[in-house]
Amino acid sequence: MNTAAVAAAANYSAQQVRDLEALGVIPAAARSRNGYRRFSTAHVHALRAYRHLAQAVGPVAARRAMREIRLLPRDEAAALICGFHAELNGERQQALAARCALESIRAEATTEAKPVEADSMTITELSHALGVRASTLRYWEKVGLVAPERVATRGGTARRYTLTAIREARITVALRAGGYRIPEVRTTITAVRDLNEVSDSIAALDTRLEVIAQRALALLRVGTLLAEIIEFGERLGYGAGTASTGERDR
Structure with a gap:
């Protein structure tokens, strides 16, 4: 030819x-x-x-x-x-884990658990709201699961958890309660960080899963x-x- x-x-x-x-x-x-x-x-x-x-x-x-x-x-x-x-299966598992986390957060809103409504929180406020120790939050920060901001204080600096950090902490709580290990939670957090608006995250993940299926x-x-x-x-x-x-x- x-x-x-x-x-x-x-x-x-x-x-x-x-x-x-x-x-x-x-x-x-x-x-x-x-x-x-x-x-x-x-x-x-x-x-x-x-x-x-x-x-x-x-x-x-x-x-x-x-x-x-x-x-x-x-x-x-x-x-x-x-x-x-x-690699494709790994991408799918990551997307499914992220979707599971977001579903857990949505389900949490229908329970009697104390809601997190503030625009930002201190480590003490967040630990009380989520029912975890402050030392646990510090450890999650160390292993890359939660990324609080640092703000200046008279004595130096303090952690301040923005809405994004609060969301990451809530995802971590939900996944850890579901038996996910730290590396698995880190994979999920990475996937969620790649998304834009939280309200559209589940739909975005569904689209991603469909694209992965086609691939x-x-x-x-x-x-x-x-x-x-x-x-x-x-x-x-x-x-x-x-x-x-x-x-x-x-």
Whole structure:
């Protein structure tokens, strides 16, 4: 196949095919004696694989993976792809943990627990409101779960918990009560910090979970194509093509 034919078969433009070849995403095309590129069905498969992989993990990671799986030993190439599945699952678990925390806070509002209504609180006020020790709040700050501000006082400085810090403390209380360990809580707090308005956080997380699901499906769709490249690369023509003399950029 020439460049136009492989582009049409893989639903790319001819220029995109040339660019992806230059980037090493697909193997270098063989050249005819007159210098024209000659592609095979293996190139069509590689282009289709890249499309799904880019949807799943992003174009930068996909380009790197498409180059490396043709060069790495089979076990390392397979592990590279398995790593993408693990990373996506990790993102999903983080989003689910954050959603669980926010749901706990929303449920807390319907209980008889003392609400936290102040714009900011001292460590003593917050410890009383949440029913935890001040030393516990200081420890949570030390391990990165809560980030109070420091304000000047006559004797030096004191902690002041803003609405954001109060929210983080409440999330931590809810998750710790649910059996989450400190590293798991830290992962959740990191996810929540990435969100904007609290009122929209659950909806944002639902959207994130749907996007992750779509990316995971794309990764599953590309699995067979990637397995062929890893397992039968040279035999199916995924290896680099050889160039003839007098090549031209066609």
